[in-house]
Amino acid sequence: QTVQKEVEEIKRKEEEEEERKAHLREQLTVLSPPSVTLDSVLLCTWTTVAVDAGDGRGSGAGDGRSSAVCYELMMEKGTDGPVVMYSGPNINYSFPIDDLHPGHTYQFYVVASGYGEKGVASPRASLTIPALCPDKPLAPKVASRTKNNVVLKWSTPKDNGSTITNYSLEWDQCGRDFIEVFQGQQKQFKLNHKFPPASSCRFRLRVLNDVGWSEYSDNLVFKSGAGVPPPPPQPILTEASVGHLALKWAPPTDNGGSKILSYCLEMNDPENGYGFRPVYQGEELCHTSSGLQRVSTYHFRVAATNEAGRGPFSAPVTFQTSPAIPGCPGGPELKSRATSTALHIGWRPPLDNGGAEIQSYTVQLDDGHQGSFTDAYTGPELEHSEHNLTPGLTYRCRVCATSRAGHSNWTPPVEMKTQPTPPQAPAGLEVVGKPSQNSIILKMNPPGFDGGTVVTSYCVEMNKDDLWVKVATVANPQAFGGKSSTLTCSVTPLSPGTLYMFRANCINSCGVSPFSEVCTCHTAVGCPASPTCLEVGNKTANSMHLRWQPSKEFGSPLTGYQLEYGISGSKQCVVVTCDSLVCSHTLKALSPWSSYGVRARATSAVGNSEWSSPVQCTTLPSHPSSPSSLSVLSRTYNSLLIGWCAPDTNGADITQYCVEMVSPPLSICVPAMETQCMFRDLSPDTIYKVRVQAENAAGKGPFSAYILGSTLQATPTPPQLVLVSAGSQHLKVSWGGGKRTGQSLLQYVLQYSTDGTRYHKAYEGTGPTHRLNKLHPATKYYLRVAALCDGVQSEWAEPAVFSTTPTPPPAPKGVVLSQINPSQLAVLWKPVQENCALPVAYVVQLKTFGTDYLQVYEGIETSCVVSMLAAKGLHEACVRAVVKCEVNGSVEKLWSLSNSEAHCECRGTAQDEGKEVVKQEATGQHIISDTSPLQNVVTLLKKEKCLTVAFFIGLFALIAGLIIVSRF
Numbered sequence: 003q004t005v006q007k008e009v010e011e012i013k014r015k016e017e018e019e020e021e022r023k024a025h026l027r028e029q030l031t032v033l034s035p036p037s038v039t040l041d042s043v044l045l046c047t048w049t050t051v052a053v054d055a056g057d058g059r060g061s062g063a064g065d066g067r068s069s070a071v072c073y074e075l076m077m078e079k080g081t082d083g084p085v086v087m088y089s090g091p092n093i094n095y096s097f098p099i100d101d102l103h104p105g106h107t108y109q110f111y112v113v114a115s116g117y118g119e120k121g122v123a124s125p126r127a128s129l130t131i132p133a134l135c136p137d138k139p140l141a142p143k144v145a146s147r148t149k150n151n152v153v154l155k156w157s158t159p160k161d162n163g164s165t166i167t168n169y170s171l172e173w174d175q176c177g178r179d180f181i182e183v184f185q186g187q188q189k190q191f192k193l194n195h196k197f198p199p200a201s202s203c204r205f206r207l208r209v210l211n212d213v214g215w216s217e218y219s220d221n222l223v224f225k226s227g228a229g230v231p232p233p234p235p236q237p238i239l240t241e242a243s244v245g246h247l248a249l250k251w252a253p254p255t256d257n258g259g260s261k262i263l264s265y266c267l268e269m270n271d272p273e274n275g276y277g278f279r280p281v282y283q284g285e286e287l288c289h290t291s292s293g294l295q296r297v298s299t300y301h302f303r304v305a306a307t308n309e310a311g312r313g314p315f316s317a318p319v320t321f322q323t324s325p326a327i328p329g330c331p332g333g334p335e336l337k338s339r340a341t342s343t344a345l346h347i348g349w350r351p352p353l354d355n356g357g358a359e360i361q362s363y364t365v366q367l368d369d370g371h372q373g374s375f376t377d378a379y380t381g382p383e384l385e386h387s388e389h390n391l392t393p394g395l396t397y398r399c400r401v402c403a404t405s406r407a408g409h410s411n412w413t414p415p416v417e418m419k420t421q422p423t424p425p426q427a428p429a430g431l432e433v434v435g436k437p438s439q440n441s442i443i444l445k446m447n448p449p450g451f452d453g454g455t456v457v458t459s460y461c462v463e464m465n466k467d468d469l470w471v472k473v474a475t476v477a478n479p480q481a482f483g484g485k486s487s488t489l490t491c492s493v494t495p496l497s498p499g500t501l502y503m504f505r506a507n508c509i510n511s512c513g514v515s516p517f518s519e520v521c522t523c524h525t526a527v528g529c530p531a532s533p534t535c536l537e538v539g540n541k542t543a544n545s546m547h548l549r550w551q552p553s554k555e556f557g558s559p560l561t562g563y564q565l566e567y568g569i570s571g572s573k574q575c576v577v578v579t580c581d582s583l584v585c586s587h588t589l590k591a592l593s594p595w596s597s598y599g600v601r602a603r604a605t606s607a608v609g610n611s612e613w614s615s616p617v618q619c620t621t622l623p624s625h626p627s628s629p630s631s632l633s634v635l636s637r638t639y640n641s642l643l644i645g646w647c648a649p650d651t652n653g654a655d656i657t658q659y660c661v662e663m664v665s666p667p668l669s670i671c672v673p674a675m676e677t678q679c680m681f682r683d684l685s686p687d688t689i690y691k692v693r694v695q696a697e698n699a700a701g702k703g704p705f706s707a708y709i710l711g712s713t714l715q716a717t718p719t720p721p722q723l724v725l726v727s728a729g730s731q732h733l734k735v736s737w738g739g740g741k742r743t744g745q746s747l748l749q750y751v752l753q754y755s756t757d758g759t760r761y762h763k764a765y766e767g768t769g770p771t772h773r774l775n776k777l778h779p780a781t782k783y784y785l786r787v788a789a790l791c792d793g794v795q796s797e798w799a800e801p802a803v804f805s806t807t808p809t810p811p812p813a814p815k816g817v818v819l820s821q822i823n824p825s826q827l828a829v830l831w832k833p834v835q836e837n838c839a840l841p842v843a844y845v846v847q848l849k850t851f852g853t854d855y856l857q858v859y860e861g862i863e864t865s866c867v868v869s870m871l872a873a874k875g876l877h878e879a880c881v882r883a884v885v886k887c888e889v890n891g892s893v894e895k896l897w898s899l900s901n902s903e904a905h906c907e908c909r910g911t912a913q914d915e916g917k918e919v920v921k922q923e924a925t926g927q928h929i930i931s932d933t934s935p936l937q938n939v940v941t942l943l944k945k946e947k948c949l950t951v952a953f954f955i956g957l958f959a960l961i962a963g964l965i966i967v968s969r970f
């Protein structure tokens with residue numbers, strides 16, 4: 003019941019709350035529409051609402067307004083949605099009328115809200131904004147234009163609530179009052195009127211609706227097209243030349259209402275008869291016409307062009323081109339033969355006078371030395387004679403013509419030469435330097451005037467016995483294109499200490515000049531003359547006697563003589579001074595059979611004479627020199643080979659050589675063509691002294707120096723090989739020491755071969771034994787040894803043949819011992835793998851408990867049957883492999899290194915006959931069989947084969963697992 007009461011209480015409170023809210027919404031409803039008045043602004047007012055919240059909170063104001071009540075003024079236009087114009091506690095609101103569109107109807111209503119509730123909207127109040135005249139239109143625009151019409155367009159302005167019904171277009175008739183030219187609803191108009199060129203007119207527009215006319219638009223200023231400009235003034239000549247005329251002109255006084263765009267200049271050439279032709283079209287006010295004929299008359303006129311076209315031409319004006327400068331005259335050239343002081347020059351008029359008459363000619367000459375030109379003549383004549391010129395000079399001449407147009411170019415210079423004359427006498431002779439004993443150097447001074455042409459040579463004469471004799475002719479280098487230099491000549495041969503007189507003259511192409519003044523000079527005191535008649539008297543192998551005629555003295559007495567001699571072909575010479583003025587001398591200490599050159603000269607206080615002509619002389623032959631390069635060419639333990647180089651023969655061929663040995667004394671004569679000698683049967687390891695002497699027809703020469711030669715030690719004897727031990731892969735050999743001489747240590751060289759032909763080194767040293775390892779089993783090897791002593795090797799010993807032993811066979815596997823019947827046992831085993839070509843045999847030994855092993859079988863089979871001595875007990879079988887081979891001459895047995903054993907316990911009863919226990923110690927397996935003994939053996943062998951396969955499979959799986967683990 004309590005819960006039910008609480009629920010009912012809650013429902014009651016909710017109903018009360020709903021009633022309160024409904025009452026509140028009823029109070030918030032505005033019952034009357036808002037009042038709307040239109041003046042300069044739009045004013046909206048509305049009534050207030052009295053609100054009682056039902057919780058003791060009233061409106062609180064005497065006028066019914068409460069801050070808790072909010073009014074929203076809403077406005078709607080046509081189908082547009084409502085717009086909130088105002089929201090607040092006030093009961094009026096105003097806003098500018100500009101925000102409303104003329105000619106439209108607006109509806110206003112109010113909605114009150116407060117205390118979380120909103121009342122019902124008030125009734126609507128309607129207001130229609132009155133329409134206005136249209137807005138001011140934009141100025142019309144020119145769509146197209148010609149000379150006779152113009153098309154105008156305009157756009158529609160705002161109608162302000164009333165539809166536009168008409169457009170009115172007015173214009174001012176090119177500067178007069180406005181008149182209407184169009185009224186209608188179209189928005190373009192074409193005005194047909196021939197406008198004056200470059201005239202200006204105005205257009206304006208207004209718009210009409212139901213309310214009235216709008217304001218006039220801004221004026222459209224329209225300008226008509228311009229007219230052609232008037233003719234410019236006549237062109238003026240600014241410059242005239244041979245081939246062109248430069249003109250300029252001024253613009254016309256009026257441009258015709260438009261900017262001047264270009265000018266057209268026309269020219270009339272009366273000679274071609276084509277009339278006026280355009281020569282220039284452009285904006286410039288000047289032009290130069292080129293390519294015209296000289297001294298010719300041309301007519302010109304000019305016209306201006308603007309947008310309207312080209313205007314009329316100016317009045318024609320006439321101008322004339324200038325004449326050209328004349329061409330070069332012909333020549334110049336000589337009109338008559340030139341003299342030594344005058345030239346008669348002539349020339350021809352120019353072929354082209356440039357269109358004007360030639361007024362005068364100008365002739366210029368240089369100074370005859372390639373200098374500058376100077377005027378020699380100016381006048382109208384075509385020839386001129388120039389006097390007072392220098393003989394033999396080459397003058398350059400040029401001519402030009404003059405007219406009213408100016409001077410022509412100068413003609414190329416032409417050389418004209420006056421006739422030369424013989425030169426004047428040389429200015430004199432001078433002695434250059436100090437005169438020598440045999441010569442004098444003279445210098446020729448050039449003449450004061452060379453006659454107008456180059457002096458080609460000078461001639462020098464010497465007074466000898468009152469006669470003038472030509473002694474020298476000196477050419478002038480300048481005459482042959484060379485450089486100028488001092489002209490000198492050397493007069494030789496002259497006698498020392500003598501007075502000489504000289505004179506000279508010069509020569510050019512016109513003749514010979516007079517002689518110069520005489521020049522005198524003394525030569526210096528000279529050396530004596532060279533000895534004459536030098537000859538050889540007596541001579542020997544080491545000396546020769548010389549004699550000669552006395553030398554002539556030149557003002558200074560002789561002080562002695564000198565001899566110079568040397569071997570022919572050699573650059574070394576010896577000078578010997580003689581003790582007195584005797585004209586003979588003996589040369590000593592000469593080489594035998596040698597060719598000598600000898601010459602002599604005299605000496606004085608002034609100096610030495612020239613060497614005389616040399617004489618050749620050969621000394622007599624002598625005994626030969628001692629042999630050289632004595633050496634030991636080869637040696638053995640009992641011989642020496644001695645060699646040497648042949649000595650100088652000294653003029654006589656060598657007949658033989660004598661070779662001597664000391665201790666023991668021994669002499670051997672060798673023919674001359676040989677330079678070697680062999681001493682035999684000598685003692686080993688012994689030192690000998692040897693020397694050599696050469697002999698020819700003049701006698702025996704001196705011995706050479708001693709040399710020492712020693713024989714080698716005696717060759718050792720080869721040792722003998724002995725086999726110490728042999729294995730399957732090694733051989734150990736030894737050898738005795740070979741016989742030797744002396745105390746030198748012996749070395750040994752051991753070689754081996756498999757075929758007895760190709761040997762390989764196995765050992766080299768001083769030891770007497772050696773072991774060869776890594777050999778092949780059961781293989782023959784050929785071994786040989788030699789001894790070495792001081793680099794000398796003995797003969798190889800006779801090869802010895804030794805063999806390696808075969809490899810022992812492995813132990814048999816899979817031994818099975820089985821009881822066949824109470825008195826017999828069967829033994830089976832696997833065959834061994836043979837490692838050589840030798841047959842393998844097997845030995846079976848049987849042992850009963852308490853007894854020793856007893857051999858029961860030997861053969862090549864892999865099974866055997868043994869009769870048991872006791873029917874009951876533990877039996878043990880042992881199987882070994884053996885091979886027979888011949889090792890180094892003896893037959894030996896090679897047993898396997900281990901054996902295989904099997905056990906079997908025999909019970910001996912009938913019920914136990916089919917069972918046995920087989921134990922194989924080699925594999926550690928026990929097999930119990932209920933079948934016959936032979937079947938047990940076969941089963942055991944099969945099982946062992948399966949176990950082997952299983953072992954390899956497991957091993958393979960283990961390796962694969964390790965590889966996979968290592969990769970991850």
